Amino acid sequence: MSITTLIFKELRHRILGACISVLTITIALTCLVASMEAMRSYDLKTEQQLAELDQKTKETNQKLNDQIRKTMKGLGFNVHIYPATQQLSEVYAQGYASETMPEAYAQTLADSSIVSINHLLPRLSRRILWKENNTEIMLIGVDGQVPISHRNPTKPIMQPVPPGSAVIGAELAKQFKLKVRESITINQQSFTIHQIHPPRGTIDDITIWIPLKSAQNMLNLPGKINAILALGCNCTSIDRLGTIRKELKTILPNTQVIEIESKALARAESRNKVREESERTRQNIVTSRKQGRSDRQAFVTLLTPLILIASLVGLFTLCLFNVRDRRPEIGLLLSMGIPSSKIFTLFLGRAALIGCSGTLITLTIIFLLDYPLDHYWDLALLAPLLTVLSAWLPTLTAARHDPLISLKQD
Incomplete structure (x- = not known):
């Protein structure tokens, strides 16, 4: 009779112990x-x-970015670039x-790889x-915005003043009863009124905008400007102005x-606060x-x-009781010339089969609970190893026991 047949007969004969x-x-x-699985689920x-x-932070930031971009563009330029030798107190005092500085500075910026400003x-x-x-009036000479070479064209914040034309502030138009398409003379130079701005409640109301070349000729400053206006990007950096200065310095x-403070900048700061709050929450x-998890x-x-x-x-105890109960039987088998190695193989094979059966049942439970089986195939080795390990010592003791003593006890 083969050892496999003996193992199955052994299990069938002592089915209760095997089931336990x-x-x-x-x-x-x-x-x-x-x-x-609890750890994996956690x-x-x-x-x-x-x-x-x-995802929520990304969506919130996207909406806020769109609002900031539209608001900042609507409120106009918020970054002013001046010559390094200019006293800013004078700018604040007289406007x-x-x-x-050379007019070419604007084109130099446009041709660079700057990313912190545009427009x-x-x-x-x-x-x-x-x-x-x-x-007394404020005279401003401007042309169109200088396009930045490495970016797609964008809609300008301020439309250019056509050649030979002038844009008039609301107070000047009201004071001197000026109308669109009417001709005016400014210090011996003639212009046609292209547009009259509505009241803004600022110095713009007493300002006249003319083409840059005309202003340079009138002020005897050919090829010169005294400011470059720009729109600062909505940088995620906390020190946005420092970022702009660092780029411009090179x-x-x-x-x-x-940087001119505005509601738009406050909105930009709120974006950073949302990002910081999200990071804190995360x-x-x-x-x-x-x-x-710890x-x-x-x-x-x-x-x-x-x-x-x-x-x-538990398995050791069950196997130990099983071996002790069967000492006379083991002694009889040994006295009949059955080698101890075969008895050893019988009991360990029985233990291994029990372990495989437990593994099969456990994998079935895992499958029914819809757990990923690929995480638990190592159980196929663990369970038989545990059962064989627990049965090793009792089986070894029984296989080495003197059959005469076992029969005598019987």
Whole structure:
């Protein structure tokens, strides 16, 4: 009779003990799988929470970015570039820079790889006496915006003043009863009124805009400007102005930058605050989940050895009782010339088959619970190893026992 046939007959003859052993190993493996699955599920939940937070933050920032971009563009230029030698106190006091710089600076910026500003507008401005009307005005010479070479064309914030034309502030138009398409003379130069701005409540109401070349000729400053206006990007950097200055220093070292505060900048700051708050929330989630995982891991680390030890003890006890009950039978087999190695193989094969049966039942439970089987195929080795290990010592003792003593006890 083959050893395999003996193993199955052995299991069938002592079915109760075999079932108890299979149940023991199944319970042990199921507890291990449950603890491992709890950890995996916890990690997946953490990843899901972080992914949802990241997506929500991304959507919020996108909406806020669009609002900021539209608002900042509507409020106009917020970055002013002046010559490095210009006293800013003078700019704040009189509203323009007395120092000048080459008009070519604007094109140099446009041809560079600068990313922190856009919508470049060179201009030349002065307070002058409008001799024909004996009144002081702000004269601003501007052309169109200088397109930045490495970016797609964008809609300009300020439309250019057509050649030979002038744009008039609301107060000047009201005071001198000026109308669109009417001709005016400014210090012996003739212009056609192209547009009259509505009241703005600022110095713009007493300002006249003319083409840059005309202003340079009138002020005897050919090829000169005293400012470049730009729109600062909505940088994520906390020190946005520092970022702009750092870029400009490498491109136009003989300039300085100021940023005009506005509601748009406050909106830009709110974007950074949303980002910072999101990062804090994310870090809190990570910290909280990490602590929770650590607590669960400590529990699993304690539980796993206990389960393995308990299952080993249980299987060892069952096998020990089985061997003790069958000492006379083992003694008879040995006295009949059956080699101890065959008896050894019989009991260990029985233990291995019990372990395989427990593994099969456990994998079935995993499948029914819809757990990923690929995480648990190593159980196919663990369970037979546990059962063989628990049966090793009792089987070895029985196989080496003197058959005369066993028969005598019988």
